Amino acid sequence: MSIPLRVTILGLLAMLLAICVPYQFVYTVLCIVQIGTCIRALKSAMHTQSAQDYNFYNYAHSMLVFMLWILPINMPVLVVWIHNLAVQWMMPISSRNNLMSVLGYILLVEMMSTSAMIPRVTSRSVLFANDFARQC
Amino acid sequence: MLTLFSVRLLTNTMIFALALYAAVYGVTYAYRMHYLVNALCFWLYAIHLTNGPLKQWIFGPPLMDGHVKKRP
Numbered sequence: 001m002s003i004p005l006r007v008t009i010l011g012l013l014a015m016l017l018a019i020c021v022p023y024q025f026v027y028t029v030l031c032i033v034q035i036g037t038c039i040r041a042l043k044s045a046m047h048t049q050s051a052q053d054y055n056f057y058n059y060a061h062s063m064l065v066f067m068l069w070i071l072p073i074n075m076p077v078l079v080v081w082i083h084n085l086a087v088q089w090m091m092p093i094s095s096r097n098n099l100m101s102v103l104g105y106i107l108l109v110e111m112m113s114t115s116a117m118i119p120r121v122t123s124r125s126v127l128f129a130n131d132f133a134r135q136c
Numbered sequence: 137m138l139t140l141f142s143v144r145l146l147t148n149t150m151i152f153a154l155a156l157y158a159a160v161y162g163v164t165y166a167y168r169m170h171y172l173v174n175a176l177c178f179w180l181y182a183i184h185l186t187n188g189p190l191k192q193w194i195f196g197p198p199l200m201d202g203h204v205k206k207r208p
Binding site: 066073074103104105111 | 165167170171173174175176177178180181182183186187193
């Protein structure tokens with residue numbers, strides 16, 4: 001997916017979240033997206049059999065497990081919201097429409113959906129430490 | 137400026153603290169866990185960004201394009 005399309009989808013999601021949809025619904029959608037990311041990562045890893053692809057699959061799978069454990073906390077609110085919609089009881093904007101509550105998940109899931117592995121952090125201090133160790 | 141050690145330490149500390157919180161307060165204060173994992177996701181996203189355009193801003197310019205100068 002191109003960057004403008006990704007930004008458009010994220011903006012639309014944020015707007016819906018701010019106006020009418022509770023963040024629990026967005027979280028459920030993110031869980032489904034993460035399941036898709038894991039399936040793609042596993043297919044890619046099984047096809048290429050490379051350590052890098054298996055690393056990414058393990059990372060995606062770990063984050064999915066994190067999110068699935070948090071899902072039962074959000075499900076009751078989602079059930080109540082769907083029930084309210086079914087009986088046409090429109091609630092005013094409340095604390096459930098909070099973008100910051102789910103922004104971290106949105107950013108990370110969106111980053112991982114591009115198959116971007118978390119990088120190994122390097123710094124000048126590491127190079128300095130290597131030089132120092134070599135001299136000793 | 138961040139170092140490799142401090143980033144690893146902070147990441148491991150956050151994950152272990154989350155596990156400890158889940159074990160002790162996971163049932164009583166369940167909603168708070170959602171926000172703690174949200175904060176962890178923010179941190180992981182920040183680490184993702186270190187490989188992008190923000191790399192030089194956080195870690196400074198690379199030393200001689202990554203090559204270590206040999207001593208005579």
